[in-house]
């Protein structure tokens with residue numbers, strides 16, 4: 001099956017300050033590759049709708065998926081799904097990601113049959129889902145996390161081993177278009193996933209069920225070594241909640257002689273509690289920090 005994995009457009013003005021690698025769809029792409037499919041990635045933060053339609057018309061994908069982390073992108077993706085079905089009536093269109101997971105029924109309703117299903121949660125079940133989508137689309141709604149207009153399967157499963165899949169960085173075209181401030185070009189990487197806190201405005205803890213999982217230190221270093229970009233955006237919501245994990249990644253980076261500049265995001269209280277690990281990272285190339293004041297107290 002030919003699968004086109006897409007990320008929607010960036011919002012107005014975001015491009016002035018940053019444009020970041022779509023790791024979520026790169027993970028879906030990696031899972032699809034593993035399952036033996038032919039895969040392409042198209043990021044509409046970099047490419048235009050014209051390029052998207054060209055890909056449909058020239059490559060004829062059997063399936064198209066979008067990562068939908070942001071509510072603001074839902075109308076765009078629904079419009080693209082409708083246009084996709086006009087051009088490729090037999091194609092299979094599905095979406096996933098944070099906002100899609102929280103608004104699955106509404107998305108399916110507004111898409112009026114042009115989006116076959118929403119895959120809630122993480123990419124854990126995606127290989128099984130893809131083979132079911134190939135063999136018998138009528139039964140996909142019985143799979144974990146899958147919501148269709150015919151019903152929905154059991155709750156999605158959480159990824160047990162974050163290192164089982166690494167993002168398909170190499171499949172992302174125009175990699176040098178990604179940057180954050182002066183860190184240009186910049187790749188992205190995940191060290192940990194989830195957050196143990198539960199700020200009312202945030203989707204991290206609802207999406208990841210308040211779990212906080214760490215990747216293997218060697219796997220992180222290997223991924224960093226493969227990234228050609230001199231700069232790296234660490235996507236963790238709260239970096240170095242566990243300082244020992246931060247120190248261990250740092251040691252591995254030093255041991256392998258990896259030289260990069262890093263951008264991280266963390267909470268003010270984590271920074272104050274774990275100052276030493278942040279100091280250590282300063283010498284490893286930590287160049288920028290985004291500090292969240294999650295509460296006034």
Ligand code: B12
Nearest residue numbers: 011020021022023024067070096097098119122123203204
């Ligand atoms: C990078 C990033 C951005 C980039 C976006 C570019 C990009 N590459 O995505 C920028 C800086 C532009 C951005 C902006 C915003 N962001 Co932001 N961002 C992130 C960040 C830090 C990393 C994303 C990432 O790569 N994660 C790692 C990958 C592996 O995770 P993922 O993309 O979620 O993918 C997983 C699942 O979602 C799922 N999945 C993803 N796509 C798909 C597709 C399919 C088909 C399937 C089956 C599954 C699937 O599988 C993956 C593995 O589990 C996350 C925090 C985080 N740690 O995730 C916040 C985060 C996603 N952003 C968030 C927010 C709130 C925003 C803003 C709305 C902030 C604002 N008020 O302006 C804006 C809106 C942006 C817009 N519409 O353009 C929230 C959640 C969004 C929500 N729905 O509630 C997050 C979770 C941060 C937080 N804790 O609050 N963001």
Ligand code: SF4
Nearest residue numbers: 195197199202204237
């Ligand atoms: S600490 Fe940050 S990532 Fe965690 S729940 Fe609060 S806002 Fe979300």
